Amino acid sequence: MPALVSVLACTCGGDSAKVMAMKAMCPGPSMDPASSTVIGSACMELGLGYNNGLYGSVDEPEARKYYRWGCDVNSEGSCYNLGRMEEKGEGGEVDLVRALAHYEQSCHLGYDEGCAAGFMLENDPAILVGPCERGDNRSCFLLARELDDSDPERAAMIQRQACDRGYAHSCFSYGINLVAGRGVEKDKEQGMAIWSELCDAGHASSCGTFGMMTDDLAIKRDYLQQSCTLGDGPGCMALADISEGELAVELQERACELGLQRACGL
Numbered sequence: 001m002p003a004l005v006s007v008l009a010c011t012c013g014g015d016s017a018k019v020m021a022m023k024a025m026c027p028g029p030s031m032d033p034a035s036s037t038v039i040g041s042a043c044m045e046l047g048l049g050y051n052n053g054l055y056g057s058v059d060e061p062e063a064r065k066y067y068r069w070g071c072d073v074n075s076e077g078s079c080y081n082l083g084r085m086e087e088k089g090e091g092g093e094v095d096l097v098r099a100l101a102h103y104e105q106s107c108h109l110g111y112d113e114g115c116a117a118g119f120m121l122e123n124d125p126a127i128l129v130g131p132c133e134r135g136d137n138r139s140c141f142l143l144a145r146e147l148d149d150s151d152p153e154r155a156a157m158i159q160r161q162a163c164d165r166g167y168a169h170s171c172f173s174y175g176i177n178l179v180a181g182r183g184v185e186k187d188k189e190q191g192m193a194i195w196s197e198l199c200d201a202g203h204a205s206s207c208g209t210f211g212m213m214t215d216d217l218a219i220k221r222d223y224l225q226q227s228c229t230l231g232d233g234p235g236c237m238a239l240a241d242i243s244e245g246e247l248a249v250e251l252q253e254r255a256c257e258l259g260l261q262r263a264c265g266l
Helices: 017-025 037-051 060-072 076-088 096-108 112-122 126-133 137-147 152-164 168-180 188-200 204-213 217-229 233-241 245-257
Strands: none
Touching: 017 037, 037 060, 037 076, 060 076, 060 096, 076 096, 076 112, 096 112, 096 126, 112 126, 112 137, 126 137, 137 152, 137 168, 152 168, 168 188, 168 204, 188 204, 188 217, 204 217, 204 233, 217 233, 217 245, 233 245
16 A cells, blocks of 8 residues: 555544544545545545444445545545455445456556556556566566566566565576576576575575475475475475375375365375
């Protein structure tokens, strides 16, 4: 959510003076679309309040109403939250057409989460270009994933840039491309160094992938154990494959519990 100064610190009921003041600032259809961001923020905060039960019980239809009014005056967070409710059918019917329109509106207003949500709904990578160029790492990660097959060089470049900004998922993907030589000059040593560093920071898939790729059995066990401990199903299964007896069975069961279907019922 965009950073907002909350005036709803008092959650002592929907009739509190602060809430009434907020409602006076967000009167609904009579508002001028060119209204100030302060008014849009008031509508959004009222939506959040009803959405999260700050005035008693959760009231999703009321939340949806205030998000809609906030979006009408170009509150980017209101547009995003309205789209989310329309997509999920919260506070009203599911309406994917309106949801996409409101995600795109929030995106055009500079709210990068709206861009990513619009992409997930429509699967049109074009919506991710703008926020990625603005430095939104999640958008860059999703865009690179879409470009992996059609333009691997561009995908690798985007992954590296997001990785340089510290986005772990892009670093992991960039490591894969380095090891495979896809879209970038092959460099297994550098790719595995990236995974090792990510593993040290607690990135489970990096621990598991490093463990699967190394030939040193002791190091393999160590990295796979770390990945399994961190909740990586493939890592648990790979460790089971090089273990014996009850330990192998326990690791396989753990992989199944973590959602790795091929580990279930073997």
